Amino acid sequence: MAEQPVLIVGAGLCGTLLALRLAQKGYKVRLHEKRADMREQDQVAGRSINLALSDRGLWALEKVGVKEEILKECIPMKGRLVHPLGEKSFLSPYSGRSGDYINSVSRAGLNIALLNKVESHHNIEIHFNSKCRQVDLETSEVVFREGTSGKSSTVKASVVIGADGAGSAVRRSMMAATSELLFNYSQNFLTHGYKELSISPTESGGYRIEKNALHIWPRGDFMIIALPNIDGSFTLTMFNPMRGPEGFEYLQSDSAIKEFFEEYFPHLIEHCPHYLQEYKENPVGILGTIKCYPWQAFGKTLVIGDAAHAIVPFYGQGMNASFEDVRILDEIIDENAGDWSKVFEQFQQARVENTNAIADLAIDNFYEMRDRVDDEDFVKKRQLEMLLENEYPDYYSKYSLVTFRPEVPYSKAMELGRKQDEYLLDVCRSQVDFEDLDIPAIQQGLAKMALEILHVS
Ligand SMILES: Cc1cc2nc3c(=O)[nH]c(=O)nc-3n(C[C@H](O)[C@H](O)[C@H](O)COP(=O)(O)OP(=O)(O)OC[C@H]3O[C@@H](n4cnc5c(N)ncnc54)[C@H](O)[C@@H]3O)c2cc1C
Structure with missing residues (x-):
């Protein structure tokens, strides 16, 4: 047979x-x-x-x-370009090592x-x-x-x-x-859903916003992200609650949708004049x-x-x-x-x-992307992680362990990453000025954790 x-x-x-x-x-x-x-x-x-x-x-x-x-066919994205409401945008790199990036x-x-x-x-x-x-x-x-x-x-x-x-x-x-x-x-559903929108390329096929980044417009209970495409466009994904005043169920009439975007994403909609039509045509995903x-x-x-x-x-x-x-x-x-x-x-x-x-x-x-990427302690912790990754070849932040260390199982990346996060957030909340931090001592504490969990120095 x-x-x-x-x-x-x-x-x-x-x-x-x-x-x-x-x-x-x-x-x-x-x-x-x-x-x-x-x-x-x-x-x-x-x-x-x-x-x-x-x-x-x-x-x-x-x-x-x-x-x-x-x-x-990929576009490298070196970090999150964060666009807080009413403040200056800033880049939060994915890693302190220049060779580490993700791809759209x-x-x-x-x-x-x-x-x-x-x-x-x-x-x-x-x-x-x-x-x-x-x-x-x-x-x-x-x-x-x-x-x-x-x-x-x-x-x-x-x-x-x-x-x-x-x-x-x-x-x-x-x-x-x-x-x-x-x-x-x-099976556990989030109370949030998603909808896709887009930013078109410029007339000459260029990018209207920074090409090599994953853009985030964090707004507390909701956010929009954008990833670049090779033709100069961006795919936007908006993550909103399903219900409530900012929920997809409420944002149905032209006036409610327009008011929402004008209030929370005034600069973004300059780049996507078709947002209203796309919003109405595209389905909500769960x-x-x-x-x-x-x-x-x-x-x-x-x-x-x-x-x-x-x-x-x-x-x-x-x-x-x-x-x-x-x-x-x-x-x-x-x-x-x-x-x-x-x-x-x-x-x-x-x-x-x-x-x-x-x-x-x-x-x-x-929760981190939606309401913490522009939080002061969080930003300070990310800066510290970048500095440590830049200076110490053996140190990897939680994000880097998950994303750039494929030989480390996810469960170990989670265990070590969460421990590192707690430790570094404590350091950042300690009110000590960034310049006065004892970086070698912090690194020693982190190296001990890595040794205990990954059994490598
Ligand atoms: C909004 C969103 C953003 C995402 N972003 C990312 C990201 O940035 N990075 C990342 O790594 N992951 C991301 N993901 C997750 C990623 O899309 C999935 O994990 C991935 O597609 C899983 O691949 P899969 O082949 O297992 O399933 P799928 O891609 O769903 O493929 C399943 C296939 O099976 C077929 N099929 C279904 N039922 C049957 C049937 N009864 N008989 C025959 N064929 C069938 C379907 O048609 C489909 O072709 C995202 C997901 C979503 C929803």
């Missing part, structure tokens, strides 16, 4: 990267995507939604040999680049318009509804991997077996955290990426964590060649603590 394929559900960011890596390892892969082929849809050049890609994601892309190609990349561009690689690999068969309805967890048989005909088809695989995002159908099949699997599941466990069933089915751990976007790590899943799964496959049962078990055990950690850090960062 012919070798049964590994069946991956979802040809999004995680599913395509995983398909590629498994195919490179010699597995036959069948990839099913519910949507039509995005390469045949109209993509408004450059105006796509963009994501922050950083070192964890880049490491995984490097392993499949596409990192350099993707980096060519088009979601569609990245997905298309991965799909092109997938399609050219002889070990991968890809099926679009094919929506997973149900998985038989014990026999690895998957029922699909074929989009164009609406007919059902059943595919038998060696194993099934659900990379079908936050609303995962594969995870739903696992939930249906809750008592056999002792399946735990939690934001939430999904945690579940186990991620595997009977050694036959696994969930990965957002299907296993959807997080809020405030650390810019959802895709990076999903790509990191692929890198770690790849390593575990090497250690247990051919034994999917062991692979799935080890993978879920290795990952869950870390994805829970980044989920919690992402929630912390929501």
